[in-house]
Amino acid sequence: MASKKTTLSSKLAKQVKPEKPTVKTELWDIEELPSVAAARYFSPVQTRKQRQVNSLPESNLPAKKSRLAGISKTSKIQMGKATIVKCEVVPECDKIPDVKAEPANTVKIEEDFPNINWLQHLENIRLMRSEKPAPVDTMGCHKCADANANEKTQRFHILVGLMLSSQTKDETTFEAMKRLKAQTLTPARLKDLPVEELERLLHPVSFYKNKAKYLKQTSEILVEKYNEDIPNNIKELLKLPGVGPKMAHICMATAWQEITGIGVDTHVHRIANRLAWLKKPTKEPEQTRIQLESWLPRPLWAEVNHLLVGFGQTICTPVKPNCSECLNKDICPAAVLPKKK
Incomplete structure (x- = not known):
């Protein structure tokens, strides 16, 4: 066994190591390098085919339309592994009105609303009112x-x-x-x-x-x-x-076509309490008005009276509300539904 190890060592000692390739001014082709060098310098080197393709003259064909073609004045921002495209001007959006953002301390959050389902209530009432005149x-x-x-x-x-x-x-x-x-x-x-x-x-x-x-x-x-x-x-x-x-x-x-507040009559007063649109239950319409105006977005003030009055005349009636016909029956705190047998 010792002689075999010596023989193997002597063979390895006599082996001629490949020299490191001479540095060329142009890019190397992998095919031109010895195998060891090719393995060691693979990353910065092109294959001959890649170099030939990259050196071809630019095509006269029109470039493919980019998904960002409608966007002008764009810039790319590298964030970690992701590339973010920042758009400064979008021509398609030039008709959007200039709306000034509200200060951060005036932006309403969920906690400002007495009932988180209020907007769904409103959409359902709009739909019911459109289908059933009052x-x-x-x-x-x-x-x-x-x-x-x-x-x-x-x-x-x-x-x-x-x-x-x-x-x-x-x-x-x-x-x-x-x-x-x-x-x-x-x-x-x-x-x-x-x-x-x-x-x-x-x-x-x-x-x-x-x-x-x-x-x-x-x-x-x-x-x-x-x-x-x-x-x-x-x-x-x-x-x-x-x-x-x-x-x-x-x-x-x-x-006078001027919105100065919410008109709260007996219907609006009743329905606002039933839907829990108030932070505290109220006994008088004027108390209801003050609470509604404290959180309901002002653009909705113009329609809320007409909307809820008609809803109160047809579905959410004073004595026997038609809860089974109401689209809000599953999200209304005051809904009275027949018990399942």
Whole structure:
């Protein structure tokens, strides 16, 4: 065994090691290197075929359209192993309105919303309202004005319709408005109308005697102070006899096309409590309005009254709500469903 080891050692000693290749000014081709060198210097060296392909002249064919062709002024940023493409200008987006971002401390987060399902509630109510018309759609205060009257008179009609609508069904209010308009409904005419005659025209509107008194007092103020028009701001509308916050905010939206707040009537008050859209349950509509305005995005204020009133007239009714027909039945805290047998 010893002789064999010696023989093997002598053979290894006599073996001639390959010399390291001479450095060339141009790139090496793998085929030109000895096997050991090829293994050692593989990374920075091309094969002959790769070099020949890379040295070909550029093609005259049009380049393939990049997925980023619509983007101009781009730059690449290396983040670890990933390459991020930063776009400065996207022509397709030039029609997007310039919306100023809200300060970080004003951005609403989930904790600001009393119920995390509120947006799904809203979308479902929109869908139900689109499929099932309600009395408010055709007989609400915005439908009470005479389309043939001038704008000033139409605004007065809207205000009168709102004053009559308190705790009264839209159908009853609409019929009373038809009787009043048949008598030429203007502040000057209403001011001079005998109170007994006005009461007869208003009946069976709820609290028609009180409302007749308020209408005459309001008409006198409008004639003396506003040239038979109605005030164009919340502060002065609330000074009119018989006009509360709900009426004032709805009047500003429908008569003056200005959103100043949410009109909360008995329907909005009831549904907001049932859906737990309030941080604390409320007993009065005005308390409900304050809470809703504290978190509900302002762009939704314009539609929430009309949306919930119609929903309350058709599905989420006061005494026996039709929970089985409601799309929110599985996410409504107040849903009353028949027990499964």
